[in-house]
Amino acid sequence: MSDTPQHEASxxxxxxxxxxxxTSPTPLVDIGANLTHESFERDLEATLARATNANVTTLVITGADLEGATRAARLATRFSGLxxxxxxxxxxxxxxxxxxxxSMRNLHQxxxxxxxxxxxxDFHRNFSTPADQxxxxxxQLALAAETGLPVFLHxxxxxxxxxxxxxxxxxxISDAVVHCFTGDKQTLHGYLDLDLHIGQTGWxxxxxxxxxxxxxxxxxxxxRLMVETDCPYLLPRNLPAKIKGRRHEPALLPWIVRELAHWRGESEAELAQQTTLTARRFFRLEEDAGK
Known part of the structure; x- marks a missing residue:
């Protein structure tokens, strides 16, 4: 049975x-949370409780290598809503x-x-050669085609x-999202022409x-729009107060929704509801719909 994070003590x-x-006016889905990062080891349950208090009810934990993906799956097994x-x-x-x-194929099961x-x-840093990338x-696209799972792209x-x-x-492939999109207008429209989804962060x-x-x-x-923190990275730079250590976390997702809604000319409630519906459909999370 999955654990439910407890509310932080007063x-x-x-x-x-x-x-x-x-607090978000309606439940939110954070589609990109790096909760296996070492900075969350000491207070993961409290972090999840703060997310719940902010009405961020569903989180997708990013698995970016075998160790991280294995740990992400373990956390998702342990906690509800993950x-x-x-x-x-x-x-x-x-x-x-x-x-x-x-090993990845086994995880996908x-x-x-x-x-x-x-x-x-990622041709910005090229930590691996373009050919290897x-x-x-x-x-991995072949694995997605094999399993029918959507693809989480960088x-x-x-x-x-x-x-x-x-x-x-x-x-x-069934579907794909370009998470944390930071490119130009031409590239964005190229992705949209391919019927891809787009993730937006505090960038x-x-x-x-x-x-x-x-x-x-x-x-x-x-x-086609979803929201994410990409925490502990990409802390929004226009927050009205400073955070000691500057660690980003899922409870701050409503601030990203507020900023995004402003520039899209929408209400926070409309954007929150739409991005959540989109995320639940994309990741096939209908079981979370009532939470």
């Missing part, structure tokens, strides 16, 4: 200042092997694993090549590098 210490404790992805991030693409492929990935292309990506500075590869595979609020998204984020149809 006298317990929270890393979130009072000014940051807002699900997992299983894949190999392009940073680690050089580790792809036949043995790893079989678990009910708590709802997507193949995080996989994709493309090989690992196509191998892309940075590689839009043109990603579009080429996905164009070849689109008819064989939108980053005055150094995210303001361009404000010009075209409204172009994303509501039925």
């Amino acid at each position: 006298n317990g210490e929270s890393p979130l200042p009072e000014a940051l404790r807002i 699900h997992a992805t299983a894949g190999l991030h392009p940073h680690h693409a050089s580790d792809w092997s036949g043995e790893l492929e079989q 678990q009910d708590v694993v709802v997507a193949v990935g995080e996989c994709g292309l 493309e090989h690992a990506l196509e191998a 892309e940075r500075d590689a839009g043109r090549r990603m579009l080429e590869i996905l164009h070849e595979w689109r008819g064989r 939108l609020s980053d005055e150094r590098r995210g303001h361009h998204l404000r010009e075209f984020v409204a172009d994303i149809p509501g039925e």
